[in-house]
Amino acid sequence: MSDSHLVLENLCKSFGPVRANSNVTIHVARGTVHAILGENGAGKTTLMNMLYGLLQPDSGRIILNGREVRIDSPRRALELGIGMVHQHFMLVGPLTVTENIILGMSGQALTLNQGAHRARLRELSEAFGFEVEPGMEASRLPIGMQQRVEILKCLYRDADLIILDEPTSVLTPQETRTFFDVLRRLKAANKTILFITHKLEEVMNLSDRVTVMRAGTVTNELETATTNPGELARLMVGREVIFNIGSREGRRGGRLLSLQDVTATGERGNRALDGLSLDVHEGEIVGVAGVDGNGQAELAEVIAGLRPYTSGSVCLDGEELAPYSISERVGRLRIGYVPEDRQRTGLVLDQGVAANMMLRAHDRPPFTRFGRLLDFGAIRRNARALVERYQIRASSIEQPVRHLSGGNQQKIILAREIEAGPRLLVVAQPCKGLDVGAIEFVQNTLLEQRNRGMGVLYISTELEHILAICDRLVVMFRGRITGSLLPQEASSERIGRLMAGMTEEAA
């Protein structure tokens, strides 16, 4: 272990009163996969951003290949052979996948030679088992595809030290598997990988060493071989984590949501929903599995009212939803919705925590009085309560959401939507970026609410999460439901076949 590729020494970083990193010291050996674990807001992204030149440390040293370096910009980081996949994607909407990937690469001729790049890219993505269309506009890609592009962008540059900040949050299990194969190959080629994730099995699976962070400091550093997921969870959260798939107290009630032969057009003008039928009952959690981009996002949007449907019927309690506006669905029909793109849709990044907590109920009591006058007292009380309950790490309830960690951003949306007391809750990728403690809490809360009669449509690419809490599971493929089954009868092979488009009978 003498060959330290990277040494972070006593790095400190404060944002005003928040000490995001204090005296962080980590040794990363060359040719290893080094995982960094920590609860939401522990300071992982901050640390990586300092390493990548996006942030400047207040104090401390970065020693790369035995020499102290000052990384004052990402450009410098790239020059030093550091590459990074960011927690929040860094894609330029109107550019194609190829253009996004070659953007800023040094040593290119003045004339763009997209053809050559495209070919190499196709080769690379095939080798990695990533299906990406090089000519497609980045803004039109589903989230999962965007993540693949981000990874390719990083790998394409042949970096020596690769930082991965939650790279697998929206990859399917198969994709994750092939991606890990790639990482192992890179490791074999003596590249060093810094890997942040909340998925403990990934840590166990891939890493050589683990650093655990809490509240800005390193609490433990251990060999992966000597530990286990339970211990890691405890080190991270500071207590035992129990997935308490609580007993079912409430009963499944009447039919709450019913979709019949629904078709809807997607972002690319494609037929995103293609004759989809689906029911959700009161007191029931229906999981929707499927490879990202098969119409799940559109399904959620149709129910929430963000996207019109072109035919079929969508009914709540037997009443057609089409005439209801988004705000009526939120206020009167009490349909909650956690969108998958939290930064673009779910949050107003420039506004504070409190404002985001009332986003969907801003024009109703308890947040308004005398008509449309805002009641700041109520807004603050609500925000304080939710911050407390969901353990959101924010320096104050006025702190702009932009400056919260990814997991804490997600928690705000979840808190807001769940605590509004919806009858029907549509959640898309709800646990993306949450630490294990938070996942436990969210799932338990959902179950609690289900027991009180709430219907939940739970869309996720993480099969385990779905299986853990849903009462029923459907699989989507190309805008249709290919199968509906109970969790206990769902084997991963069977679901895999359904996700690949085979119908129930064939599966």
Place this chain on the structure above:
Amino acid sequence: MIETLLRWTYRLKSVWAVMLALLLGALLIVLAGYDPIAAYRELFSGAFLDYWGVSATIAKVSPLLLAGLAVALPLRVGLFNIGAEGQIYMGGLFASLVALNLPEMPALPGILLCAGAGMVGGCLWALIPALLKAYRDLNEVIVTLLLNYVAINLVSYAVSGPMLAEGAPYPYSEEIRPSLFLPIIMPRTDAHLGAAIAVLLAMLIFVMLRYTATGYAMRTIGSNPHAARYAGMSVRRHIIGAMVIGGALAGLAGAFEILGLKHRLFHLFSAGYGYDGIVVAFLAAGNPLASVLAATFLAGLESGANTMQRAVGVPVTVISAVKGLIVIFVAASLAFSFQRSAWAAVLRRRRETEAALGEVRRGRRHA
């Protein structure tokens, strides 16, 4: 101590900026062969320090502030209203049309009707870009900009054709009747009630933006329209609403120029106030209360500059360059913040070390 001093240095940044700009301007004034000290004495007294200067400044606050608000309000929902100038013209046109055709009536309802007509004129003119933006997603910058030229020509046509005063040597309309003049708030000057009304409106809008759900919705739409839609806000309605109310404010500015100052509709009656309004809105960062300050500052600068020309004879070319320098420097100064400065970082680090040292010392004592 040092920190307080530094903080105040930063807080007064706009003052330093003005002084720096004036210093550079002094160079130009000397180059032009005039005495900068005399010139600047007149600049300040012509802006804020004597009765006439104050009155001239107040007379300009009315159009500048209203135009500033007309830009600031749509800015909240993320729209650039470059068209305040055209809206001012339409406001003036509508107000004088009504004023010249109104049956005899008491002053107050008459003035209200004319002002209302001005607002309607501005509204209608803003409605065009608003609808095109909301329904066709046409860039409002270009549409409002182009409509300015159309409005100026419309007024030009009206006053040189159908509304031209008998025997007038220049395109202007008949005088409106004296009962419709806005009250003068400083005797023997042009300072009319418009400025006071504008300040009141600024406060009203401030309250609306800060304390109501509508204001919150506008801010949300301005910073993330996707999230706003998700929150059930009607993006379209707010876009149209903000633009149209902005237009009404600019229209009111035009009406006040007629009712309070010119008392006739003139060809080219607005001296680019709509464009100055953009500067007002941005210097104030879209805040209506700060707009009052920004408008007063610009109004003072304008009237002081005019005095400088009259009293000392400083050429208008130099004055225009100095005005540009002042706006440049003041705008630039807004970019400096204490929190962001190297000073703040140094001081913070020192505090932290001291705290750490203190801990160490305390620990030693206990031990």
Place this chain on the structure above:
Amino acid sequence: QDEPFRAAIVMPGNITDQSWNQTGYEGITRAEQELGIEVAYSEQVAQPDQLEALSDYARRGYDVVIGHGGEFVDAVQRAAERHPETLFVVTNGFVSGENVASLTFNFKQFGYVIGFIAANMSEGETAGYLSAQKIKVATDLEEGFKEGFASIHPEAEILVAYTNDWDDVAKAKEAALNLVNQGADVIFPLLDNGQIGALQAAQEQDVWSFGVWQDVYEAWPDTVLQSAVMDFRIALVDFLEMARNGDAEGQVYELAIGTDAGTLGEYNPAIPEDVVAETEALIQRLNGGELQL
């Protein structure tokens, strides 16, 4: 003589425009030199600032305050009410009062004479008149020009264009080129900065043209036939001299053609002798009131 006599002028545009504003500026500076009075000027005074500018000069003790241009009529009248001790003057105006005088020319006469010369030098089919805006000077000159032209060629077509911008040189040039392309073989432009553009166009296209306000023959001998020298410089100096001597009254001073200030410039040698003679006779008749327009 303890207190010097003081006069100020307020102008709407640039004092370097070679045209309207420059005559105002040169008028007041000449008065300073020739009469030894104290003067001040403001240029580029926008509409909303007119009244304040005039009033301020009055407050500063100027004896005569001039608003240069018809757009000052209103502001001058209102300033005059506020400052009864000051004599206000408006050029191109038509108003008078206790302390308000107007200084203007009989524009139509000038237009008529220019039209007469133009018609004599033209094929007689098409002529062009160019200005920026339909203000009184422009329309009076236009009417006079048309009538004067028609007095020789009653059938001729007079093309008229208004550019809407007194100072845009490029646009003025295009407009003038357009007139020529449409067949005008002589053009009469009335513009501020734009004048240069119009004269250039005439010169490039080899057609005749005219100057206005000042004699510009010397600067443009290839194209300018004659200039309608409605010389406000002289008019202003004369008026200020009168005012200093206490003889100026609140009345409209309308200067006819053939006066000191209102005359023609140098004749282009291309104009035949007989036309020159006829023109001079025409001026006599207009000046003497024999020919009423």
Place this chain on the structure above:
Amino acid sequence: MIDILTDSQALTNFLNSALRLSIPLAFAALGGIFSERSGVFNIGLEGLILAGAFGAALGTYLTGSPLAGLAFGLACGVLLATPLAVLSVTLGVNQIVAGIAINLFALGITAFLARITMGASANTQLLAGFHRVPLPVLSDIPVIGAIFFNQDVLVYALYLLVPALTWLMFRTTWGLNIRAVGHNPRACDTAGISVAGVRYACLLFSGGMAALGGCYLVLSQVFVFSEHMSAGKGFIALAAIILGRWHPVGAALACLLFGLFDALQLRLQFGNPEIPYQIFATLPYVASILALVLLAGQNVAPQAVGHHYDRRDY
């Protein structure tokens, strides 16, 4: 009016006039495209044109050579664009305020300097300028030849610039960087592109281009400098950028459209003296709005225009 359609000479004259009116706009618009594509709204085009015009006049006045004037004009444009870049890129001053301030400053300083350097001769004495150079063969094409290929060097330069800049914008890595920076500067920063560098380059370039528009005014069109001779052309160029959807060819065509309608309105007045000329004067503006409505497609505006980028703001 009919004669434009029937008489080839009339048509030639008309289109020539339209072309001349559109050239200064086109230079400025091309420059503006670059700055806007990189994410900086350049409302200072007006002042930059003026700076170019002033520089061209002064340079030619002092040396007697229009080429020196051209170089001087270009330099003035770039020089004036520098504070604009410092303000809006480095200091993060609101881009619109910065532009307006620059315009105000340019208006004053050019007039001031013109009065003290060239004095009264600034707008009487005709300066040397560029002459028409008919291109062999091409200029013999009926109508078209006389319009497009009997022009001076600046116009030919523009012909070359339009395709060259299109190529630069869409077929080169520089162009890719510019477009990306204007859309998502954060992503570019993480990809190792210097956001400020790209924006500086684009702003200075746009200063030079707008200045060329000013040079054309002085050296090819009227051969004098007159105060505020830009007369709003910078703002029209801004409109043309949007109408042309931030594409060099589109913007050039949009400028041509403005020129056409401007020439048309001057001409329409003769035939219809009973219609007030103000109605004709609004023609270019109304036509552009209509063109926008009719041609409206997807809004392709660079998303980051108007927003200052500071790495620390995230």
